[in-house]
Amino acid sequence: MRDAYTDQLDSIFADLAGICRRVETAVGLATRALMNGNATLAERVISDDIEIDRARERVEDTAFSLLSLQQPVAGDLRTIVAALRMVSELERMGDLSVHVAKVARLRVPDVAVPDEIRPTMEQMAVVAEDMVSRVCDVIISRDVEAAIALGRDDEEMDGLRRRSFAELLSDDWTHGVEAAVDVALLGRYYERIADHAVSIANRVVFVVTGHHPAALAE
Amino acid sequence: MRDAYTDQLDSIFADLAGICRRVETAVGLATRALMNGNATLAERVISDDIEIDRARERVEDTAFSLLSLQQPVAGDLRTIVAALRMVSELERMGDLSVHVAKVARLRVPDVAVPDEIRPTMEQMAVVAEDMVSRVCDVIISRDVEAAIALGRDDEEMDGLRRRSFAELLSDDWTHGVEAAVDVALLGRYYERIADHAVSIANRVVFVVTGHHPAALAE
Numbered sequence: 549m550r551d552a553y554t555d556q557l558d559s560i561f562a563d564l565a566g567i568c569r570r571v572e573t574a575v576g577l578a579t580r581a582l583m584n585g586n587a588t589l590a591e592r593v594i595s596d597d598i599e600i601d602r603a604r605e606r607v608e609d610t611a612f613s614l615l616s617l618q619q620p621v622a623g624d625l626r627t628i629v630a631a632l633r634m635v636s637e638l639e640r641m642g643d644l645s646v647h648v649a650k651v652a653r654l655r656v657p658d659v660a661v662p663d664e665i666r667p668t669m670e671q672m673a674v675v676a677e678d679m680v681s682r683v684c685d686v687i688i689s690r691d692v693e694a695a696i697a698l699g700r701d702d703e704e705m706d707g708l709r710r711r712s713f714a715e716l717l718s719d720d721w722t723h724g725v726e727a728a729v730d731v732a733l734l735g736r737y738y739e740r741i742a743d744h745a746v747s748i749a750n751r752v753v754f755v756v757t758g759h760h761p762a763a764l765a766e
Numbered sequence: 767m768r769d770a771y772t773d774q775l776d777s778i779f780a781d782l783a784g785i786c787r788r789v790e791t792a793v794g795l796a797t798r799a800l801m802n803g804n805a806t807l808a809e810r811v812i813s814d815d816i817e818i819d820r821a822r823e824r825v826e827d828t829a830f831s832l833l834s835l836q837q838p839v840a841g842d843l844r845t846i847v848a849a850l851r852m853v854s855e856l857e858r859m860g861d862l863s864v865h866v867a868k869v870a871r872l873r874v875p876d877v878a879v880p881d882e883i884r885p886t887m888e889q890m891a892v893v894a895e896d897m898v899s900r901v902c903d904v905i906i907s908r909d910v911e912a913a914i915a916l917g918r919d920d921e922e923m924d925g926l927r928r929r930s931f932a933e934l935l936s937d938d939w940t941h942g943v944e945a946a947v948d949v950a951l952l953g954r955y956y957e958r959i960a961d962h963a964v965s966i967a968n969r970v971v972f973v974v975t976g977h978h979p980a981a982l983a984e
């Protein structure tokens with residue numbers, strides 16, 4: 549009985565990592581759809597999101613069954629509750645990828661991102677996708693150092709967001725209001741994806757150490 | 767022992783309602799700060815947010831202690847897990863109010879929202895604040911009908927968001943890129959506050975009936 553229980557607990561984290569990989573794919577495809585004005589890729593991100601939602605439901609069902617049938621305490625309880633929160637955040641990251649894809653789709657055959665601001669937006673997308681990829685690794689490895697490092701890299705995203713605002717509010721901006729609004733909202737979506745990656749990494753730290761990263765840094 | 771347990775379960779929902787009222791205040795004050803360019807009110811929303819975060823931690827501690835010491839099953843387990851999720855969403859709604867307040871503060875002594883689009887933005891704020899107020903009532907009453915009604919009213923917010931985009935993308939828009947970006951992001955913040963209110967209402971429906979609202983509507 550105890551073995552089946554431990555297996556289920558491990559399987560939750562394997563499922564979380566699997567969902568995380570789907571999110572990583574969604575962020576990558578949404579970015580390609582955005583940067584190339586590719587409606588087919590955008591549609592794929594939008595329609596594939598249901599798979600992330602279904603996988604979330606399976607993790608929730610497993611977690612509930614562990615909570616009610618096995619009555620875990622202490623560390624195991626902390627792990628299961630953390631898993632429930634992590635899966636909510638992963639689902640949300642999938643939704644944010646869908647938002648990016650929808651902006652891309654809305655502007656097809658044009659590209660929503662003007663050339664001048666493309667390097668900044670591409671870098672935001674690279675940072676976001678890299679953070680998602682690394683948090684997938686952290687979910688599997690439960691490597692506390694790697695998880696804490698992820699939190700520090702969030703500062704790069706903040707810097708890129710500030711740069712994007714400086715670019716679209718400069719006198720050189722000639723692309724009008726619509727493109728500026730697109731860029732501002734896209735920046736927000738990538739920033740939120742990065743925020744969730746950090747939050748998930750922090751939850752892994754809490755599961756492993758019993759402390760929040762802020763407490764460890766003190 | 768069982769009585770103390772039931773008391774603790776009830777106290778979690780009273781605490782959630784208390785946090786919800788703080789969020790309602792934050793949304794209202796942030797809106798006044800925004801519409802009047804009032805830096806003092808904006809600062810208050812920003813500094814008071816720590817109280818919402820602390821109240822969240824208290825709810826989490828109570829929920830964990832119930833989960834580990836009382837080993838609840840079935841309905842009680844569902845209730846405690848739902849409470850953990852609801853408190854995360856309430857905290858997030860507080861953060862979104864802080865985002866609104868920060869936009870207000872950034873533009874002081876000016877007002878971020880141009881006169882032409884003021885009616886639409888004010889209506890978005892009214893709808894968001896009203897939805898927060900009603901979800902506070904739902905947390906206390908656990909009134910399933912009222913909770914489901916809240917979900918339907920989210921459509922008004924979607925309509926307002928579309929109207930705000932039509933206004934800032936029209937040829938009549940003379941306020942430039944900065945104001946347009948502010949309005950687009952503010953609209954996003956109010957929309958997300960409304961989304962979270964609906965999500966919390968849906969969780970109450972699930973706690974009371976054991977079914978998600980979508981399943982009940984079928």
